[in-house]
Amino acid sequence: MSFTVAIDGPAASGKGTIAKALAAHYGFAHLDTGLLYRAVGRRMLNGERPAEAALALTAEDLEGEDLRGPDVAQAASKVAALPGVRAALVDFQRAFARRAGGAVLDGRDIGTVICPEAQVKLYVTASDDVRAGRRLAELLARGLDVTREGVLEDIRARDARDSARATAPLRPAEDAVLLDTTTLSIAEALADAIAAVDAARA
Ligand code: C5P
Numbered sequence: 001m002s003f004t005v006a007i008d009g010p011a012a013s014g015k016g017t018i019a020k021a022l023a024a025h026y027g028f029a030h031l032d033t034g035l036l037y038r039a040v041g042r043r044m045l046n047g048e049r050p051a052e053a054a055l056a057l058t059a060e061d062l063e064g065e066d067l068r069g070p071d072v073a074q075a076a077s078k079v080a081a082l083p084g085v086r087a088a089l090v091d092f093q094r095a096f097a098r099r100a101g102g103a104v105l106d107g108r109d110i111g112t113v114i115c116p117e118a119q120v121k122l123y124v125t126a127s128d129d130v131r132a133g134r135r136l137a138e139l140l141a142r143g144l145d146v147t148r149e150g151v152l153e154d155i156r157a158r159d160a161r162d163s164a165r166a167t168a169p170l171r172p173a174e175d176a177v178l179l180d181t182t183t184l185s186i187a188e189a190l191a192d193a194i195a196a197v198d199a200a201r202a
Pocket of ligand 1: 011012033034035037038073076077078080081106107108109110158159162
């Protein structure tokens, strides 16, 4: 039996942290779908055509510290607007969502396009300031040379591009549970997410 938790939201909203913790709590598998677009973005920065790169991804494409950096993030959000890139990644994500034992996927279009039939859909947000602060701390901890202004600009530019694109724009599914983490600790946000999953499993 498959059970899918779909988590969407803007950059640095906390959805990745919640997705990982939920997966650990229930023993589900977790897929950070942003990594797929980042991998395509990195290949584009290395001179490849995005749609071809999306078809050629291997497990090794999901490795490397630079995958998490702001340059690759911007490239990811550019290739993510291309319908050919998105189409190339659909089957893999849907197969992951249906795997036996349960799956949590986080991204931008999981509840709306990839898994509209997911048993649980969460849409995770937080204020721009809080999101920038969290991403800044994360990138500084990785040793990257970034500023608060630069990080804020990066996430605003990506959110604008991700929300405005014609194919699979960032938006909550109609039946998504909204989770604003602006004033929540990780433990509080996770407790809300667990309550939503428990309600769907009851
Ligand atoms: O989640 P993350 O910040 O790693 O995603 C990087 C970029 O990949 C996003 O800004 C977005 O453009 C794209 N993305 C997407 N659909 C997803 C996941 C990520 O378009 N399901």
